[in-house]
Amino acid sequence: MRENEQCTKENEQLRREIERKKAQFKSAWREIPLYADWRKEEFQTVNLTLDSATAHPALFLSEEGRRVTWQEPCQELPSCSQRFVSLPCVLGQLHVSSGRYFWEVEVQNAHSWDLGVCRNNVARNGRVTMSPQNGFWAIRLYDGAYWGLTSPETSLTLKEKPCRLGVFLDYEAGDVSFYNMTDGSHIFTFSKQNFYGVLRPLFRLWSSDSGPLIIVQMD
Template sequence: MVAQPIDHCRKLFMKHESHEGNLLEKTESQPKVDDVDIFTAARLLQYLMLFFIIYMCRREYHKSGRCHYLIWLRTCFMEKTLSPGEKKENETRKEEIKPEQEELQKKLEELQNKLGRRKAQFKSAWRNAPLYADWRKEEFEAVKLTLDAASAHPALRLSEKGRQVAWQERPQDLPSSTQRFDSLPCVLGQLNITSGRCYWEVEVGDTCSWDLGICRDNITRKGVVTMSPQNGFWAIRLYEGEYWALTSPETLLILREIPLSVGIFLDYEAGDVSFYNMTDGSHIFTFPQNTFYGILRPLFRLWSSDSGLLTIVKVEEN
């Protein structure tokens, strides 16, 4: 768009120079110093005008930005080629759409102000407004997370990079360890949380049964264990098409949309654990306020060989 007016100027100058050449050829037989000076002065004036136009273009560009710069160029060059009737028609059209533009601008400003107010209210009391996952992210730190192979149940298979867990048909023959789950098919995240606010996301996709959440580092990993806050677990579950919060007793959850990705938000000092559907940004569940102590760790569980897999969402580098 910028090139067109400049090319137009160049053509005009070339045409004018050609005309000057013809005039010079006609007067070669009668050379006069005054005539040569006049043509030299005219050419110098043309270059000065070109320089002035370029200078104004650059000033207008830096002053008003690219959009205003292009509009100014069009006004300077393109509209000069319009007939008086076309100019009048353009002005009429501008006047006709001006009220519309003003109304749209007014509505846009009202929406921006409303959004700003709601966001300000959320930021001042975000714990009491668990509605927007994207806004909640601004108050929490995204953590880089991998799975801890030393804690994984023998029936679980971890990916090489430690960000994905799946069920395998034959349990691995692994050495016994106090860190390893032997009854619950669980694996912990390789992250020790003792303070602050953090969150991570897990892709669940079409996985049909899983548990996600946090637990104390010193939970019982051997034998039969009931997953509940009293036993050091804060998690939600998908099982046989139903979503549950693992409270005591368990709480049935009604979700407006099936999550393909789940966000776990932990505020250690506030004793707050919240879950969000990252597919539509909606709130899933928040556990009643707790008093945390010691180390907390991310928790992952698959139920059977047809469960599917869980993938930790990679945190993008800034």
């Protein structure tokens, strides 16, 4: 009986010690600056607007050019070599050939999207696979699952659904990183890529129930 009591006492002490250590770790973690917070200081924050000349006919842009939604039936838009025809995408006005840039997108009410960057000269028509080999560096939310658009695609596990997503582009380093700006957690990074030519922010919706993507106005 005494041995059982001693074991119970030791187990209870061990449990309390584990809980104490967990509390210490949680407290210390909260004091560490979020990686995305201090990294933002190294990047030029940009106030993006969307380039209507690149928008697929199914995509409707707000007047100020910061919100994209799906519109049916498709709009009748003038033919343009820059316009996406096969993929329902639109590009940001930013043209990057050097430097470090950062922007945020509100995705709280969007249910299926691709976000990232692409080369300015990617194919707009025909069958196009979004991958680094084809000039796309993006992540995807589709049917409740998140993916890094590598080749093959990389399944991503997020702690929680982001309300705002941050995109960090470092041209010289060849890096594109994605963060959940709600809690500062890292989502995915394309690292040491072979960037050349001009890169531009990329936005894609999948269907009429995709919901809106909204570019955050930065201070």
